[in-house]
Amino acid sequence: MKVAVIGGGIVGLSVARELSKYNLELHVIEKNEDVGMGTSKANTGIIHAGFDDPPESVRARFARRGNEIWHRWVQELGIPTAWRGEIIVARDYDGMKKVDELKRRGEINKVPGLEIWDRKKLLKKEPNLSEQVQGALFAPTGGVMESFFAPVALYENLVDNGVKFFFNSPVVDVDKTSKGIKITTRKFKGTYDLVINAAGLYADEIAKMAGYDFNIYPRKGEYFLFPGLFLKLNYIVFPTPSRGTKGVVIENTPNGTLMIGPNAQDIDEKEDKGTTEQGLNFVYENAKKLVPGIPSREKSMRQFAGLRAETKDRDFIITTDGDFWNLAGMRSPGLTAAPAIAEYISEIAVERYSLRKKEKWYAYREPYPKGGKIICDCEGITEMEIREAVRRGARTIESVKRRTMATMGSCQGAFCMPRIMKIMSEELKTGLEDVYLKDGGWVVLPRHD
Ligand SMILES: Cc1cc2nc3c(=O)[nH]c(=O)nc-3n(C[C@H](O)[C@H](O)[C@H](O)COP(=O)(O)OP(=O)(O)OC[C@H]3O[C@@H](n4cnc5c(N)ncnc54)[C@H](O)[C@@H]3O)c2cc1C
Structure with missing residues (x-):
């Protein structure tokens, strides 16, 4: 059996990891020169606990399980991750009502260990917060990874497990034929028994080639990075969410870098990754409300933006009918959910195509040797x-x-x-x-x- 995954982002690569356990010829087709050059390279890197997503959403179905699997995968793949826990901080009475609601939602989503902290406990646990805070929800299973590194780690492990990669190969046509699904790329053509569309911001365009009709809308999020020496937080700090976004996060990445962002701005262009004065002002001012001691803007060593793949319903689109499957609309928490989506997809593939496990499969990625200058x-x-x-x-x-x-x-x-x-x-x-x-x-x- 021959399977193609279109898109070497975190979702496509996670699916490839699960499928690589089975006896099949597996190809990952990527338009760029390397894996992880799309949305998976520019995000907040949080492995969410899974309390935030509405219980009836597709997102909720995969977020908590994704968090669970990442706890194992980061060890197997050697991805730097800090399991610090998330705190969702309320600044007023309405915020505390939101915190209660999130806890209830989290319990329905079966998120373990959720606690509500009052103001005194919160300020003791995270002394960098503003004196104005009222309390918080604490989610101990949340963590932050060096997310740009995850696709690379998956890629190296997939190569060890026999998966073939085709880079610089944008898919330009998909054709359902009697012999299978024919894919045309700018570099080669191939016919597959199963094609999985995980093309991120462009998943709508690929889906249309196969007869599906939905749209992906880019939603920009901007960030500041500061050297870690300016501020060390004990937790990943969120405000209470508003208008469908999780809000501006203040966190130290696993290597210590202080990251602040993102905002959420609907835009027209899928390649518009520029930062804006207005967006960065919003990020900075909102972060300062929660953590007044963030460094001054001129100390920032870098600013960047990432683009979410939004859909009309603000939820993941997962279809598995026929031999062309879509994994689209992977807005946040797509990074968190990716391994759980992969598990689900491989379960369906195993049953539908009677796949058999390979005799040898490597769970672990070889670490890099260190030495020399x-x-x-x-x-x-x-x-x-x-x-x-x-x-x-x-x-x-x-x-x-x-x-x-x-x-x-x-x-x-x-x-x-x-x-x-x-x-x-x-x-x-x-x-x-x-x-x-x-x-x-x-x-x-x-x-x-
Ligand atoms: C600002 C922001 C913050 C976020 N924060 C978090 C967070 O903290 N936690 C969390 O869980 N999630 C977060 N997310 C969401 C997460 O980043 C995404 O869900 C995830 O990266 C999506 O991965 P993907 O593989 O679907 O897409 P991508 O990473 O974009 O991968 C798609 C791949 O398809 C390739 N491709 C496109 N078109 C073609 C074509 N024609 N032919 C071949 N290949 C093609 C692209 O080059 C790309 O490599 C955030 C997203 C953003 C933008």
């Missing part, structure tokens, strides 16, 4: 790690960054980038001017040809 001083990344990243498939500086975290510290690559370029040019046997910053031909050094 320190290349990235901020993050302590060594020469051996950079070389290994290239050997495992990194072809741009950004790909090296997402595999090792080099250039992610406070200097943002100002010191280490030339050293990384030198190692890459040695490994790839190219000139320095042929080392690319990122996908799409972004060079660092000017070319003279």
Whole structure:
């Protein structure tokens, strides 16, 4: 049996992980040069506990179970994760009513360990909060991962498990034929017994090629990153949610970086990832209301934006009829839910196609060897790690960054980038001017040809 997953984001790769346990020929088809270059590279990275989603929603069905599975997967795949717990902080009476409602919802969703903290306990547990707070919901199973790293970790494990990747291969046509589902990409054509559409923001366009009709609307979220030394929080801090968004989060990522964001802005363009003054002001001002001691804006080392794949009903679209399946509308908590969606999809595939388990399947990803000169001083990344990243498939500086975290510290690559370029040019046997910053031909050094 031949199966294609369209899209190398967290959802497609998670599904591929579950399916890779079975005897089938599995292809992941990705339009970019690397995995995880879509929504999965720019988000808040939270593995939500699962209390927030309305119990009747598709999201709720997969979020709590996804959280449970991630607790195992991050160990198997070596994804840096901090299980700090989430606090949803109320600033007034209405906020406390919301906190009560979230707890009730969480209990229906079977989220373990939820507690309501009064003002005194909350300020003792998280002294960085504003004196104005009234109380909070505490969800101990919530955590934060280096989410850009998760697709890379899954990719490396999938390669070990025999999955074939086709990069730079945007799907441009899907055709249902008597021999199977024919896929045309800009690079090759292939016919498959089962095709799974996990194309993120573009899942609507792929679905239309196969006769489905729904739309995906991009919804932008903007962020600030600050060096971690400015503020260390004990928990992942949320306000109470409003107007369908979880609100501006203040958190330290597992490596300590302080992350603040996102806002939620409906936009027209699926590629518009620019930050805006208005959006960043909103993020900063809202974060300050909860944590007055956040650093001043000029201390920020980077700002960025990510795009949610929204649908009309603000819920996931999962269809499994026929031999073309859709996994679309993966807005938050899609990162959290991905392994649970994968489990569900593989259960259906096993039953429908009578799949048999492989004799050998590797759950664990090989960690990177560490050693040699320190290349990235901020993050302590060594020469051996950079070389290994290239050997495992990194072809741009950004790909090296997402595999090792080099250039992610406070200097943002100002010191280490030339050293990384030198190692890459040695490994790839190219000139320095042929080392690319990122996908799409972004060079660092000017070319003279
Ligand atoms: C601002 C923001 C904050 C978020 N925070 C959280 C959070 O804290 N916790 C949480 O659980 N979730 C969060 N999410 C949601 C989460 O990031 C997404 O649900 C998840 O990343 C979606 O993964 P995906 O695989 O569906 O999409 P993507 O990561 O976008 O992957 C889709 C892939 O398909 C490829 N593709 C597209 N078109 C084609 C084509 N024609 N041919 C071949 N390949 C194609 C793309 O290149 C891409 O690699 C957040 C999202 C945003 C934007």
